[in-house]
Amino acid sequence: MDTSVPSVAERRVHVVPLGYERDRIVEPLRRHGADVAYLFVDAPDRDGARGDVDFDAATAADPADARVDPDGLTGYQRDAWTAVAEFAEVRPVPVALADVYDVLGVTTTVAARHDAGAADGDRLFGNVSTGPRIAAVGVALACMIVGARPYSVEPERHSHDPREEPLTEGVERTVDLPIYPMDAPTTDQVAVLGRLHDRAEGSLSTDKWNLIEWARERGLSFLREAGESRTAKYRALETHVLSPLRERGYVELEDVGRSDTVRLTETGRRVFFAFKHKLDER
Incomplete structure (x- = not known):
């Protein structure tokens, strides 16, 4: 020690x-x-x-x-x-x-x-x-x-x-005991997990554009450099939030018509509760 x-x-x-x-x-x-x-x-x-x-x-x-x-x-x-x-x-x-x-x-x-x-x-x-x-x-x-x-x-x-x-x-x-560096979800990623959790609690589905609009209203950092292009906003959401969360098994995507519905997994729900204190640091 x-x-x-x-x-x-x-x-x-x-x-x-x-x-x-x-x-x-x-x-x-x-x-x-x-x-x-x-x-x-x-x-x-x-x-x-x-x-x-x-x-x-x-x-x-x-x-x-x-x-x-x-x-x-x-x-x-x-x-x-x-x-x-x-x-x-x-x-x-x-x-x-x-x-x-x-x-x-x-x-x-x-x-x-x-x-x-x-x-x-x-x-x-x-x-x-x-x-x-x-x-x-x-x-x-x-x-x-x-x-x-x-x-x-x-x-x-x-x-x-x-x-x-x-x-x-x-x-x-x-x-x-040995210490190994581990990557915790970013504040933006925790915020999106929280959004998905709240929507699921209300039995509401959530697509990518819903997340982008919600993130824009709250000033999430991943959109600050994206500009006004709709394509750039989708790319920023995918690169900085959804792709890392999918790789860790925290969210899933489902094709529904012309949009992708984003779903929170049970692991993602638990991870949100484990790291939601990060939202108080914003």
């Missing part, structure tokens, strides 16, 4: 799934001077769209005071929560830990909130050892996308029944 001293204004912010663990949650935060710890509390049926974070509600040193279900926590999970609150600011966030897109979306939203990766932003870390494997994948992917540091925590000992006691005890060491 990066242990270099942060600047005066910079904070160390950690995202940590609150799984069947105690020491692997608490000790890395303590040892590496965490300032803020976002605890991802499992909430499979949580309110709100995937990837959403209610930052106003995300504060509580005691599980009993949080807007999550404290009855769903084990005794050692509560203990981990209160132990972290002794030295860091705890921000509990309900997350569907079995949904990789929810975990990914919440993590990238937290990163955006703290300007992680920016010169004057906070330093973001992600613990990939304390939740289910799906949660680990979501946190790791998000860290790679935003340029944060994922880390793995190796236990000293293993327990057996997580219903009675934590899976592990103590911390042997933390291990940096």
Whole structure:
């Protein structure tokens, strides 16, 4: 883990799934001077769209005071929560830990909130050892996308029944995970995914010209250099938005008469929720 001293204004912010663990949650935060710890509390049926974070509600040193279900926590999970609150600011966030897109979306939203990766932003870390494997994948992917540091925590000992006691005890060491650059969808692409989602929710079809007119009204960047030619606008939409989204399986095209209907795939819908925080940055 990066242990270099942060600047005066910079904070160390950690995202940590609150799984069947105690020491692997608490000790890395303590040892590496965490300032803020976002605890991802499992909430499979949580309110709100995937990837959403209610930052106003995300504060509580005691599980009993949080807007999550404290009855769903084990005794050692509560203990981990209160132990972290002794030295860091705890921000509990309900997350569907079995949904990789929810975990990914919440993590990238937290990163955006703290300007992680920016010169004057906070330093973001992600613990990939304390939740289910799906949660680990979501946190790791998000860290790679935003340029944060994922880390793995190796236990000293293993327990057996997580219903009675934590899976592990103590911390042997933390291990940096490799970072691979990943291309997140652009703001324009996320905006178009959102448009397709909203139209689909209203049972409305969407063709390319509808997207162009909508994008023009909202000043999306891909049209700024296209000029007034209708052909150039179609080319800009295809080059900068639709072609990349089709290649990734986020949208599909269907020939309907003389126009192409653009449809959002299920993967595209989930990706929209994972990255819709980018629309707040425009």
